[in-house]
Amino acid sequence: MGSLPKDCEHLLKNMVGDEIAMNPLDLGEFRRQEQMVVDFLVNYYKNVEKYPVLSQVEPGYLSKCLPSSAPEDEEPLEAILDDVHRYIVPGLTHWQSPTFFAYFQTNTSTAAILGEMLCAGFSVAGFNWVSSPAATELESLVMDWLGKMLDLPRPFLFSGNGGGVIEGNTTEAMICTLIAARERVLRRSGHDSITKLVVYGSDQTHCSFQKAARVVGIDPRNIRALKTTQSTLFGLSPDLLRKAIRLDIDGGLIPLYLCTTVGTTSVTAVDPLEPLCKVASEFGMWVHVDAAYAGSSCICPEYRKFLNGVEFADSFSFNAHKWLLTSLDCCCLWVKDPNALVKSLSTDPEYLKNEATESKQVVDYKDWQLSLSRRFRALKLWLVLRIYGVRNLRSHIRNDCRLAKLFEELVVKDGRFEVVFPRNFALVCFRIRPSAVTGMANGQAMEDEDREAWKLNEVNKLNARLLHAINASGRVFITHTEVGGIYVLRFAVGAILVRERHVIMAWTVVQEHANSLLSMSGSNTHA
Template sequence: MRSASEGVQPTLLGVLEVEEWRRCAHQMVDFIADYYRDIARFPVRSQVEPGYLAPLLPNEAPENPETLDDVLADVQTKILPGITHWQSPSFFAYYPSNASTAGYLGEMLSGGLSIVGFSWISSPAATELETIVLDWLGKLLRLPKQFLTCEGGTGVIQGTASEAVCVVLLAARQRSKAAQIAGVAANLRVIPTDSSTSFALSPSALRKALAEDTANGYMPFFLCGTLGTTSSAAVDPLSELGNIAQEHGMWFHVDAAYAGNACICPEFRHYLDGVEWADSYCMNPHKWLLTNFDCSTLWVKHPKSLMDALSTRPEVLRNKATDANAVVDLKDLQIPLGRRFRSLKLWFVMRLYGASGLRNYIRSHVSAAQHFESLVKTSDRFEMVAPRSFSLVCFRLKPREVDTESGNILNATLLEAINSRGECFLTHTILDGAYTLRLAVSSSRTELQHVMDAWAVINQEADRLLSTS
């Protein structure tokens, strides 16, 4: 790259001059590809201190244009040190946020077309492709047909699973017979789970809570079951929960943000059994199906319930196709008005990898997690804290004393020691009171070797900790 001080590179000529756009975009492609090539050079978890960036940047926007070389030099020296590298093959924290070549290409095209697909006429292809690819994905998951367009259901892409749950909650509230329902959040019931059910929701605990609420004059109208909890990827018994929801006339939503993606493989599909009871089903291809963030897919059996709660028809958006009810305007199935053409990336992913490629990808992660699980299980000093589910392993260093607190401090100290090295990044949770390390096989570039390297780092830090404590 030319140095800015040579003054060779001009500032941008126009706000969207075609050949300049082409040249700059090619330069950015190389910048990003070089970043991927060199990603192992960076500590996986950023090691900067709070407030590091402000002293490095001016207090005000520049009055006059700067060159792209100037900006990219700042990205390299000032921004990248503050990045936690989610695309590093040694990122095992939280849950994955998948990037892939196909997903990125779809995202590039979506950004390039730069349409806003709130209504059908604002770009018919955006609405129609979204419906089609969500049917494709629904078929790969073998979702009940009522979720597919052929039987009156539909899929719609949301930004995140939180947005999806907001949307269906509003629909459920609208559908419920209570004309006036006070603030929903205040009446949210969180039902505790424990290791007796591997942290899945217990149907008997649910029945008890429903009986209490009903006796107290509340009208439960919404039940959320989870396939793959955030903490430990626990799987709720969907069939039983669905039955209970139906008995009580409740909307049943299944949140399968992470683990649902695995259900494109026949050997994992049984986890979805019971989804036939659900009114809505959500999973995030941006978590584990190679589709760059954001792309959260929501299917509903009765799109009209969403439209009743969310539809708006301001005059400025009226048009022949909408007035004729010939089309669905996707703005009526989400909270915001604006929306990007996100189905492109899902379409690219499904076509460029094929269903077989996607299944292989899921299996490679699960297989790497199984290997890690076997290392934990054959180790003398580590133990599993919950059963391994999918590509997530919950484990800890066995405490030497019986009190919970010292075991928790030991594992928290171990985790910080691991992450401060920068060679890999894991996070934690608390299960039944126990501070637990979570290793999620995450990145689209993670191979078995990266998992084994992480195991080596974990053991080195455990050695050091146990020898000094």
């Protein structure tokens, strides 16, 4: 018993190739190659500041550098890393460069890289509890840790009968909560009502929301992007929301879901959560709070005020992979009613049945998300929280905000520029102000209104040219937006390697290009 039947020995003889088959986890090679990659990355970080931060390659460049088929035989890592250096690095837009001020940052960190190594090293597919209890339990634990750091109301925490989950991204968090809300309504009113469901956001809500709503089958005509204005600092007006909902109800539609935002992508506007939630609750709607970027800042007490009112929402998410040093991907979602997710997203095929699930004592995260398999992302979040600690993470946030304030003050000091919207976090929205652009529309016969529109358009075009010139320099990378008809340059501080000198350098680059643009257009030069 327990030994190989003698008559099976011939099977083994046929298998002689086995022990000499390739070994994808040779531990000696593993050590040697990891060391090479560490050296490569150290060298990359040392030099990243010297590269053009916005890649300067032309479309299609890479297919000219690399073969069109995979190699038949193994290649040495030396040759591959050499190709990374020669062909990949020039094609990167360097998100970790200290002169990257575009979009919002995606911070990496030593802790995040360590976390990814362990995650790929264990490579567990923790779709349910039994498939790796530690993956599930660490995620639940660390989401409660983070929830407490954010001072989230207890009903969002596992310890308060809610719970948190790490999704890959905000779209997924929105899709999952939209489906939970959708199913709650459709179970009552029948599936055909899907054509009557309406969802609400503002014209500042992230584009992912429109996409998520379309994905879950909301009629595109029933996706509301309510207008915001300067008068509410581009926050969504509760009165406008109520009016829109009433109008939809009068039209026979069913209000489903409100997506609010803390820190919009364009200008980091903050929706007034409490009054919006109160309106939504009158109509039994699900309210989600999307704080993708700004959420991280709320671990600092002085920024926590922006979440006031979250206690009236149903779900809340933010991306630790933006500002909280965890690198892509780590979108943290909390819900007050996990069962709403599970009822709408669960699967129960025979091949996954197990006693732990049947005991109902455990969390099976596959039922909180779209996919079945999931990476052990909790490891990297846990490593980040422990390796840095709450105090350092707060200091990290505050430092970026201080540097943004420095940039803001530099802008303010230069009379040709203006800060277009108040700064809430570490994003500065600025432009060359219209009054700096003289000599325009003079002598042209126009009505006052036309002249204003024409002038706005000219100012916008000038600022667009400024952005283009700055980015073409390769010295800094800034992106733009347009809000209320105004073309705005967005200066987002947050790269982990950024220091004052980079902010100051960026400002001088802005000034230099503004000087030449304004002198070309015959306007004021620097006062």
